[in-house]
Amino acid sequence: MKLWKPFCIAFSIYSKIPVPQFAWKEEDMRYHLCFFPWIGIVIGLLEALWFRLVEWLGVGSLCQTLVAIALPLLVTGGFHLDGFMDTMDAFHSYQEKEKKLEILKDPHIGAFSVLMLLLYELIYGAAFAEFHSIRQIWVIGVGFALSRSLSGIAVVRFPAAKKEGMLAYFADSAQKRNVFVTLVLQAVLYAGFMIWIDGKIGVITVVVAFLSFFYYYWKSKKEFGGINGDTAGYFVSLCENVMAVAVAVCGLIFM
Structure with a gap:
């Protein structure tokens, strides 16, 4: 029962899947990030x-x-x-760090967010159009869980851009060590499963996912001084897109 509430909180925050509703307490938030990758399993x-x-x-x-x-x-x-938008x-404002952080908080969308979303979906759709094998589908399906495992790891390990905000609250309320270990184990499990499904495609896709993870750290630190809730959404979107492209390209080469 202790893990049932964190499970429901994770699905309530990060998905539209109906779950029982209740008043959230701080102790209920401690392990909710452990269940974040499970939403990726549902998508897969x-x-x-x-x-x-x-x-x-x-x-x-x-x-x-x-x-x-x-x-x-x-x-x-x-x-x-x-968050991606x-x-x-x-990113495309080319302003100072503080101004960029203000733009992240602005509820309005700008031209660049719309243009980049269009480009994102075109690339994503082009990649999915090249999936012709169930092995490709399973690799990218498990990738939805891997991207969320890596995102959760970033929440509890990467520096926060600001001390306030949703991501900072989630990170502070989490049992960081236990959550970190759980998410690392999940990431290793998902990566291993992707490689087991298809050796060549799985290895390349996992490598691409981790490269996007390190790029996310570097880019967020450079632009904002750390991560926040919006950049976390950006990473999940970026990671899933580059994995899809990797699976599509590998399918054309190896299958």
Whole structure:
């Protein structure tokens, strides 16, 4: 029962999946990040189910691709892409750090966020259009959990851009050591499973995911002095996109 509440909190914050509602207490927040990757598992299972349904019904390739890239949005409600868009506005403002942090907090969207979102979805859709094997689907499906494991690790280990804000609150309320160990073990498990599914595609996709993780640390530190809730969403989106591209390119080369 002690873990049931953190599980519900994770799914309530990071997804649109209905869960029981209750008053959140600080002790209930301590381990919720441990369940953050599980939302990625749900997305991965839905992607695999959709791929099988496409094969059975003979759905056209355009419909197959559009639904595939819509599934993460339907599950998360666009939670991470919202952070991606805010971060793109800040990155492309070319202002000082404090001004960029203000842009991250601004609820309005700018031209660059819209343009970069369009570019993001075009690349993402192009990658998914090249998935022709169930092994590719399973690799990217597990990748949804890997990206969230890495994002959670960043929350409890990377420096925060500011001491206040949702991400800082989540990091402060977490049992950092236990959460860190749990997320690292999950990341190793998911990475290993991706490699087990397909050696070549899995290894390259995992390497690309970790490269995006280190790039995220460097870029956030350089631009903002650390991470926040918006950059966390940016990382999940970035990591999933580059993994999808890696799976698509590897499929063209090795399959």
